[in-house]
């Protein structure tokens with residue numbers, strides 16, 4: 001029932017139409033007009049790899065029209081029943097409006113009127129109210145403190161349900177964790193995207209893009225995709241780990257069948273425990289800072305196993321498993337399913353419910369990733385929502401296709417609009433929140449002198465290498481040059497393989513069989529671990545327990561000392 005309101009934010013009319021989404025399927029667009037003439041318009045996105053417990057997207061199901069994907073019933077619901085119920089309501093009262101929409105639908109999954117019908121009106125009302133208050137949406141919803149630009153997760157390789165290639169995993173993303181500003185993050189992402197394009201082309205791969213604008217080459221394994229991404233990051237001049245974190249969305253529910261993860265592209269099957277092992281190994285081998293839906297929505301034991309195993313060092317984001325549903329999220333928080341939640345407004349159907357999910361996650365100390373759907377439109381509401389909620393992370397596709405770049409462009413505008421206020425106040429609002437939002441592994445960093453010692457050369461030699469660019473150094477504070485551990489480890493290994501012949505006289509001494517070196521590889525098994533160390537020209541391999549590696553926090557790029565106790569040391573002469 002409509003409440004009467006005479007204010008300037010009273011809803012005067014609600015209308016909907018059918019428009020096209022980025023896949024060329026119909027979707028709902030709603031307009032909410034207020035008494036003062038303010039207009040809010042919102043178009044509803046649509047997923048391909050949907051969670052089983054998502055609110056229902058109402059489709060007409062007539063095979064002869066739109067291949068069954070018509071939304072005429074949802075549009076009619078907005079123009080009829082919903083409009084009649086909400087005209088006269090105050091658009092300022094978002095919670096009241098959304099509660100009325102939920103009550104009007106009357107089902108637990110919004111299947112009667114359709115979550116697509118409800119969400120269009122819910123978002124359009126918020127936008128109309130913001131316009132009436134002459135405020136941008138992020139400010140109207142987030143208040144004066146909405147000043148934090150999100151770290152973008154850019155999807156540059158598509159697979160799974162979003163592409164027609166054999167890749168089993170759905171998304172491979174880069175997050176410019178080293179960027180100082182959002183605009184800078186976009187530049188870095190774009191450079192890597194174009195570098196990847198060239199690399200794929202020269203390797204004979206197609207550079208056609210998938211649903212979210214990332215490339216969809218015919219690769220078979222996650223490792224192949226990750227290796228291409230790593231190479232592109234480096235060739236674009238960035239340091240994996242320090243400048244760019246890697247993120248994956250395997251969308252595992254899509255290939256979980258009868259209790260097994262069936263990798264059709266790769267041609268293997270993995271039990272839940274094998275899936276945990278596999279993902280943990282990928283997380284150890286690559287600078288992966290976040291994995292979304294690593295385990296299927298119905299494999300909660302698997303989720304818990306993975307969370308216990310890597311949750312302290314990697315963000316594990318629940319998408320299908322939570323469906324932006326506050327109740328499902330609460331249960332996940334209680335039972336240790338992941339440590340982060342993906343928020344897609346259309347999974348739940350109203351803005352108020354989506355905001356409640358964000359608040360619940362934040363109260364529990366969980367991170368939140370605002371997200372698009374694979375079927376999008378030019379609507380940029382989620383860009384504002386990311387800033388309004390201060391969630392610090394957004395996943396909105398690749399650096400191509402206007403349905404994806406529209407959100408990046410909106411965030412560039414918001415950053416510009418915030419201007420100096422973005423840099424005022426506590427912390428570094430207005431900037432990608434590196435440590436706050438993502439558990440990015442801190443990369444060890446070395447001075448020239450330290451690097452020289454680890455490489456077993458003089459400081460002059462290390463400086464010469466740095467000056468000539470062979471050893472990549474970055475400035476860390478005025479006058480100080482530093483090299484990050486991961487780059488140094490790679491250099492040490494490469495050099496030992498003979499690519500950089502050892503200068504004369506550069507010998508590492510071993511004092512009482514103690515070899516200081518840099519960790520170049522860590523391979524973790526269930527119980528044991530293999531740690532490879534480059535100590536000057538020497539490669540040392542040590543088998544220790546997994547527990548020791550975890551206790552000592554040993555990672556690639558760290559400095560360690562290998563101590564060898566043996567009564568049996570053979571000495572050869574040339």
Ligand SMILES: O=C(O)[C@@H](CO)OP(=O)(O)O
Pocket residue numbers: 046047048049050051170171212249251319371372373374375
């Ligand atoms: O799985 C996902 O996270 C989304 C968005 O990337 O895909 P879809 O919209 O198809 O569910």
Ligand SMILES: [Mg+2]
Pocket residue numbers: 249251292293319320
């Ligand atoms: Mg997902």
